[in-house]
Amino acid sequence: MSRFTLSRAARRLTVAAAAATTAVLLTAVPAAAHVEVESANAQALAENVEITFVAESESATAGITQLRVVLPKGITPADVVYGKGPAGWKFTADAEGYVVKGPAVKVGENAEHSIVVRQLPDAKELAFKTLQTYSDGKVDRWIELGESGGDGHGHGNEAPVLKLKAAAPGAKPATSSPSPSASPSAAATPAAEETAAVSSSPQAATTEKEDEDGGLSAGAWTGIVAAVLVAGAAVVLLVRRRGSAQE
Template sequence: MSRITLPRAARRLPLAVAAATTAVLLAAVPAAAHVEVESPGAQALAENVRLTFVAESESATAGITELRVVLPKGIEPADVTYGEGPTGWSFTATTDGYSVKGPAVKAGEDVELSVVVRQLPDAKELAFKTLQTYGDGKVDRWIELGGSGDGHDHGHGNPAPVLKLKAAAPGARTVSPSPSAPASTSAAPTPTAEETPVDPSPQAADTAKEDDGGLSGGAWAGIAAAVLVAVAAAVFLVRRRGAAQE
């Protein structure tokens, strides 16, 4: 029985299927994780404003244990009180902002917490540099300023979360300065986000490498597995059609 030679188009089918599958998967994969700050309707000089921070996890093996926030100009640590957050987490004022930490949440789980600010400054937007720590010691450093200014990473860098503010209400005024925070609520002096090296440890360096790629290692592994399955399926179909023609 003579062997049937498949048309060139059929021989190229597996490659075409693999390319198409990869394109679809890449388009469907979400952007790299980041930290967001939200406060619907927030406006300059508003008082007693609740800010909600959402920190997305970038680790499938370790849970988040702490968020340390550096406050923007115009907000003092004494102006901030704790709202709510993960079970067992506690709030501590620092020299340049505050820290909320506690037992590690489940690996891969995002963290949401809120604070109340006595009064927002008269500004168009506020950047909250944030250090996100995991139970294994890794640190995601969301401290970069500039770029698009919308608080999102767009696949590059580690942008600080940014809160856009509406213009101040007519007649709004700056309230009197807040009293100094009690010594019992202040943490020992810690380096600010600007003073802390971007890669203080091998773990942090590993995190930075993942950030540069725009996708986590788990996401790339999933894409590779899906492509291999698609190629295998395409090869099987081509061989089955060839056998049917013999």
Template sequence: MSRITLPRAARRLAIAAAASATAVVLTAVPAAAHVEVESEKAEALAEHVTISFEAESESDSAGITELKVVLPEGIKPADVTYDKGPEGWKFAAEDAGYTVKGPALKAGENAEYSITVRQLPDAKELAFKTLQTYGDKRTDRWIELDDEGENPAPVLKLEAAAPGAKQTDPSPSNTASPTPTADDTAQPSSAKETDEKSDQGGLPAGAWVGIGAAVVIAIAAVFFVVRRRGGARS
């Protein structure tokens, strides 16, 4: 009897051990690298909000050199200022977002930086699509908005706006005055003088008055000479 039950027990123990080993192996596999984003003031319409990012490195041979970010709708490049980042890295605003780049980090080192946003939009979440470039020109594209995608964009979840919170006026850099036209830049200092010149062939009114007086004097002189000669002949 014991000869039959022992092999069965052994097989059960082997299966249980294999399952445990498999679970350990699966849990030991690291999650796919990506970009993390967080903020202590993640609230719709909040002002002067600092947002921190951490781009995880998944290269053992090259360091991260650049992070190019496309801003979510409701945040303009002019509303963003650079807070801090890796030593030697610089911030540059672009048409649709910004770039943070500099000397290559050590291979395997994550890139951490933070920005300050003038005001967050009235939204539930903000996606910061990111292109992560390494020293060997490899680029990881963290741009997918699907939670189950292989390359998800970093998304900041926002709480509801505080009672009474409102959208502030746009920043001065976003309300630039209309670009002057060629006609605007060519205007003289006096608009009255411009009108007089255009109506009178390009000369000031005083010049035309002088010309008129000279013509009158010339005609009078000719008339006087002709009349005097006629009297002398008679």
């Protein structure tokens, strides 16, 4: 075999090795940036649970300025209290979830924040769809559901998912406190007590009974007495006139 042939074979082996190395490196690259969610008490029906979100940065020129989280079914904005987040960031609830935003974090830095949920629903997992905004206006939409993402290898724009352990024995959904109108103390208002006292007195009961049975009122009796007196006076006057006529 000639020296030229050996040189060509060596070059081919070198190219093949480089290609194989590149393929290995590409398959070893970690998943693209995404949002992670975790909790130390991820259990169905658990109460006052702190949940932490980590939004990874994938920009080399802009910092993260805002995260909008859509809450899963079973958790309402009223059930959520803001925990902590990047310096200067503020929490605002909206119709579907909440927004945390503020000054941009440093370029390349992840944005981490936490919330406290009054009670987790009775479910196996919770997906928190998230929109991640950068200072240059770019938005990463981590909203896809399911195992695989847009590229078919599980590295798409999946929403962060929190897997829950089964509920503890005897755990039940928390019930809201009774409304003031339904409480005994609220029902027994002064006006209601006065009405009850009046209606329960013997005199009031007698009056009500007479009204129900068609009995005469005091005004009716006064009219009858007046009519009798008038009639009596008329009789007396008539008698006197007859006596005068006979004389």
